[in-house]
Amino acid sequence: MFTKYGWVKHSYVLSERGRNFLKAPWSGGVVLIVCVFIAMLLANLPDTATLYHDLLHMDLSILYSTGEDALHHVSGTFPRGMTVEKIINDGLMVIFFFTVGLEIKREITHGQLSTPKKAILPVVAAAGGMLFPALIYMMFNASTGVAHGWGIPTATDIAFAIGIMSLLGDRVPISLKVFLTALAIVDDLGAILVIAMFYGETPDLLLLGIAVLIMIFVYIMNRMGERRIFAYMIPAVVIWVLFYYSGVHATISGVAMAMLIPSKPRYNKAYFLHKADMIEKGILDSTQIEDAEQSDEMYRYNLRRMKQLANGSAGMSHRLEYALSPYVTFLIMPIFALANAGVKIESVEYFNIFQYSSEWGSVGMGIFFGLLVGKPLGIWLTSLLAVKCGIADRPEASTWKMLFAVACLGGIGFTMSIFVDSLAFDKQTHAEFIDKGKIAILMGSACAAIVGSLLIMIFSRAESKK
16 A cells, blocks of 8 residues: 555656656557547447537537618628537647648758758658559549549658657668658648648638738738737637638638748847856856845746746747647647547448449548558659659668658558548538548558558668678
């Protein structure tokens, strides 16, 4: 039995393990997998299925009415058609896309996409990794009623891909980890463009124009040196509303705003070092004060100054990305999985994704083989072509076999693929295709993860024996 101090020690160990789990790069993937299983159970257990679907379709719009007479009476709902599911997919996912936009901006400004030499290979590979899955999907579904779903297998889930590579440890060369990370970020940008161009409604040009004017104002505000977060968050909400009603998918507003967030810090390095020395002197001086209360007050005052200085010496985009990432990984993405992975299985035929008909093609086959075959082939072949043509260099300490194995991990679609799947087909008339697509995504992503992991272990073992 634990003593009083034993309980304290035990709880400390648990909390330490919890912190280590949250810091692990694979932890987000584990949480998502758990949420997928929970969503599938909720959607199929007799006691919870009805409640689960009713909750997702619950209308949360605010009913408004103005005017007393018929001539001036206006009524409606705001936001239009807002259900729990839409709040998640069109609201919470804006934060996910905002964070993705911050990651893309970071890589473009001072990361793996900051120079043409660094960017050329992941950009070319990502393009091939989107083109080949789309072509394979169209091989099964061209000239059918589901051809519009070609964008579903074109996306890579960066969280799962990086998580699996971290579990494989030093079997994967660091250069290939950097390559796949940069590729996945470019892939995210490509998926965002696909959503904006092909999976939105006919845009309301007036509302879209107003949104663009506000973004221009925000850009000017950025150039003039505005560094307060609230000055950007207020326009961000207005832009989201305008995008939502304009017909362009509202999540694109998150990416657009991320590109306008200042990345330049308020204080440069020289100023930081100068002020840090002064604050450090103030902290040392506080220890010389004999009055304990006055000494502590001076000490805390200088700590606050140091915190303010540190915040001002990091760009707003960096601070927001760092602050939002845990919430995106452990709150927003799990909620998205719970709301979108719950496929109601009417019969075992739902798992037969290899059905084909001349009228409707095969959504399942197009997505499954697009992820499992199209992704790795597209990434590997275009990388090979770019290197052979001399426009890019192969990642250091890597082989073409290992690059192909890593490319297989690019076939893990999940988040982006499920998101596009929910946009590609009409929920009223083609709900069955949405469900088939989700099952194919889960199966294709799982197979891509298994094949990629096995190939990496086989090739790394063969290399170690040489």
